[in-house]
Amino acid sequence: MSTTESQPTEADRVPTAAAESPSTAPPPPTPSPPDAAGDQAVRETLEDYTLRFAPRSYRRWTPMVVATTALGGIAYMADFSIGAGIALAHGSGNALVAIAVAAVVIFVTGFPLAYYSARYNIDLDLITRGSGFGYYGSVLTSVIFASFTFIFFALEGSIMAQGLLIGFGLPLWLGYLVSTLMVIPLVIYGMKALSRLQVWTTPVWLLLMVGPLVYLVAADPGTVDAFLSYAGTDGEGAVDTASVLLGAGVCLSLIAQIGEQIDYLRFMPPKTAANRRSWWTAVVMAGPGWVLLGALKQAIGVFLAVHLLSQAGPVAATEPIRQFQAAFDAMMPSWLVIPLAVVLVVISQIKINVTNAYSGSLAWTNSFTRVTRRYPGRMVFVLVNLGFALILMEADMFSFLNTVLGFYANTAIAWVVTVATDIMVNKYLLGLSPKQPEFRRGMLYAVNPVGVVAFTASSGLSIALYFGLFGDTLQPYSPVAAVVLAFVLTPLTALATRGRYYLRRTGDGIAEPLLDAEGNPSGTVYDCHVCRRPYERPDVAACQTHGAVVCSLCLSTDAVGDHVLPAAFTKL
Template sequence: FLTGLPISYYAATYGVDMDLLTRGAGFGYIGSTISSFVYASFTFILFALEAAIMAYALELYFHLPLYLGYMLSALVVIPLVTHGVTLISRIQMITQPIWLVLLVLPFIAIIHKQPELIGQLTRFAGQSGEGGHFNVLMFGAATAVGVALITQIGEQVDYLRFMPEKTRENRLRWHLGVLIAGPGWILLGIAKMLGGALLAVLAINSGVAFAQAVNPNQMYLAGFGQVFSSPTVAVLATAFFVVISQVKINMTNAYAGSLAWSNFFARLTHSHPGRVVWAVFNALIAVLLMELDVFQALDQVLGFYSNIAISWITAVVADLVVNKPLGLSPKGIEFRRAYLYDINPVGVGAMVLASLLSMAAFAGLFIASPAIAWATRGKYYIARQPVQFGKMRSKKCVICEKEYETEDMAHCPAYQGSICSLCCCLDARCNDVCKPHARFSAQWQAALRAMLPQSLSRYLTNGLGHYLLLMLVTVLFLASLLGLIYLHEESALMQTGAAMLPQLRLAFLKMFGALLLASAIVVWWLVLTSESRRVAQEESNRQTGLLTREIELHGQTDAQLQLAKKQADQANQAKSRYIAGISHEIRTPLNSILGYAQLLDNDPSIPEHRQQAIRVIRSSGEHLLSLIEGSLDIARIEGGKFSFDIKEVPFPDFIGQLVRMFELQAHSKGLTFHYELTGDLPRIVRADRRRLGQILINILGNAVKFTSTGGIVFRLHYAREMASFEVEDSGPGILDEEREHIFEPFSRGSAGNSASATGTGLGLPISKMLTQMMGGELSLHRA
């Protein structure tokens, strides 16, 4: 009761389960993995015991073989657990009235029919035959079995962590709820243990053997025999009550076990396949234990387990009620990986010390935890100071992108943002970059340097040292496991076949040697694999650093390119504004020059020898005007201010006018001009007639201009609402080295530099730009 009180209060206050509470109460991030394993072991041991009782009930009524009953009893709760604590709570509430009625009925009948049985209980001597006198050794053995149930508080905490927040209005009800649902289970447990003892006395008085009287089925069969006169009804009531009881208990066991295994493996593997997987895993272990007949070795199993269980629970309690008030431990419960050392020697050391010395004395456990906390000055509770988020109530995780309360968030330097506690636990790539000094490997190396000379500690931190450490743990584990099994088998053989003990001892020694040899190979393989993984991780980190540096450099280059592009765009816009402004100033006098040149050219009074000069003035003015118009078009296109005037165009007439116009020009130069049409032209198309004509006139005009002999072929192919224009001439062509520059403004090929050819060098660039803006393509091919 006293150990459950502070655990229940802190769990309900901070909304944490037993694993998270252990993390912040002196065990650290990886250190609480040990307690998760201990708690998970409790859940599957209790799960197996309760399921075995249910299997006996099924055998009692349905005559179901035990091996099938074991499997059915273990697996039946899995579908119920998969729906979470909401369904579990609903089933508990629905079955609670039925369970309570069946629980108290036998005791009411006993008080009514055999009230003297209570007096017999106080004088019952059992198998000892000591007349009921108090026996310290037997009391200690019974206490050892009962103490194993101390971890039941963990299952109570799984419900208490969902308690509403304590306020001034609900303060009394909140404390009362924590008291009843938390340590209050002990009071009901004591009453049930006394009631079980009373039923056991009743069963023994009814002729049940001592070995069978501890079976709850036999106890309640005797009890319901006092309620119902029909043996069949009594058996049915017993089976029904036991099944309900075991389902209620094992739902909680399976749920709590799935949480414990999930926490255990999530820290070791950084993966979270889901609680359903671990619920099945817990049930399968329970089935294996039942097949090994764990119920018959109940006292040995729980007696051994109680030493570890009480060591863990009281180490946690000592931190909560001693270390925190004395300031040896930080206030509150810090459970986030980002702020914890992997191993906190306070809780882990207290638990290991108490377990190794088999300290059953309550005070001894309390002394260990405060003593270690004082010796380490509370250094190993917090690896780095938590980042404060101010008044913000929630933050978004940079990995899962979900909103969480700031109490569940930490700042992650690896991902440069806030990360939730779950994603932080499952991440396997950061290598605790936020707290490298708090990793278990760093703590282990620091401990070796502190305890051993530098010349010796250097060898124990490499692969050989890791191998020796793992082998030491493996040898201790194998020796403990096989030793327990041997002692169990030895106690069984002492009564039937003591002569076989030497052969049994030899067989166990051979088994230990074989397992040790196989373990040595497996451990060496694990060490080599770990070393390879470490080297690969270092290389990956190096390559990642180089890639990150390259990305940063690319980012700087891109920023410079963007700046240069911006400056170029600004210069281009300035050029466009300048051209637009200067063209206006040039066109005003140029229009006057062209106008007077046209008037003088048509004036018959001008002497013949002056007409040639006037024609040169007019031709030069028109060339300058076309240059200005082309420059303005390019400026508007590059500045994004160009727009099309889309209207309906009679397409056949439009093409016919172009063909007739260039036929005349070609024939005037002595050239041939052929027009080839493929497909049926639509009567009307929507296009900018002026700009489409400008493109075709530029291309056809160049073909006529630069062709001296031969002819020009103009082809038009129309199909599937797509028009393809092709102009072929027999001119000098364009050299290969000039192709990439021919579409640049003011660029002219070698043929255009002849004295007979005139032009601005803007026709092709403007035509290509207009074609692309219309969604088309302009290309050049040389035969």
């Protein structure tokens, strides 16, 4: 398919060309290798679109299949440990209130991010670039998100190793290695393989998780009273602000989970009048709605910990494998107890850790490629992420779980709240941030002070509070500080800079709009003159020197800036 010239719409536009409509365009082919500098990146991202917009030609799943796949990724067992740990320290009442507070914050901040991903088919890093951070400014948050994925991979790998120890007598160090290596074959193939895995394993996982709880409550209703009245190790149990905030801070470390949900939601089909209801249901359910299931698992963790505490002590009460071993033991023959508990743990670990490895590799790849303008391959970063996770497991990270999560929560909260505030307030209330997301190199400033200042200040102060630099009395308020400062500083910085640093250019040199008549990303296909492959409209821009079109991947790997459009005047 060739292109024909179209007229520029502003003085500094470069003539470019639109191609045939998406109704007649085939899915992206795999032609013979071109002589482009970014060819390796192009070849290796045709399956999962690592660095770019997910094209309409690839997004063939229904909204419910995408939602089921996304929700399959939250099958992690760490929720049970998190809930148990909070309850043992502060009592069931404080734990349940803390879980509820964190769930509300996560739902509210996750909604705009999920909507933007599903509507415009981009991941959280690409959203972050155009929502206050700039093209290079979001590298910092990509590293934070990558850290989230290997921290939680380590937690889930540790839980699986505990299951392998109980079920097969496998030493923990070997269990850590097995839980790390087994996900590599599954994560290589991207969304297609992951969607099949999550859809087929979710019903089994739900049955094994919910069944024991229902049985215990039905068989002995008194367990509910014991669960609700548990006072914690300090013996007080009364609901108080400090205990709730300390618990909520641990739960809020999961706020970055929205990034992994978005890695699936970006494959949502276009929103139309025909699928409007199912589209919105899928976005809410698999986007911010993940936290409802997460909060339920944390509450179940509290219940199972209290149930197990008198039998096995506080250490075992926080281990999911022992929690479910005790629950299964109450309802079925002894010979079946350990096998079922191990099956539940292994299924959960596989479901979440393929997502952790996948999402982490995307985050590392995005950061490395932008900074170095080189692409070593996504699988390199799968191995990097797994290496970090294995080190944490071997260092027995599970034994200081809540400390690690409490610290990490401060940076994760600052990042997500900053981006969510930019979308909700700066874009829709103040009109200072462009509503249409932008992620392409050359269209954005390198660094936007709106997001960078808000994130740096809110995370820095909340971390200082967390480590007690302002006294023990204020220490529990570190997550509150992260939320409030990010929410306040994001619009204040935008007002102070008058939105000057969002867009480096107001046009990309192509006359056709980025969105179609229904507000979905246009499916019109253009040929990139560098890598000679077809890309849809949102993924291309005019080339500075060749009077043609270049894709976002080739822009990312352009070492000399030969294809990057010059800065255009932006109205102050």
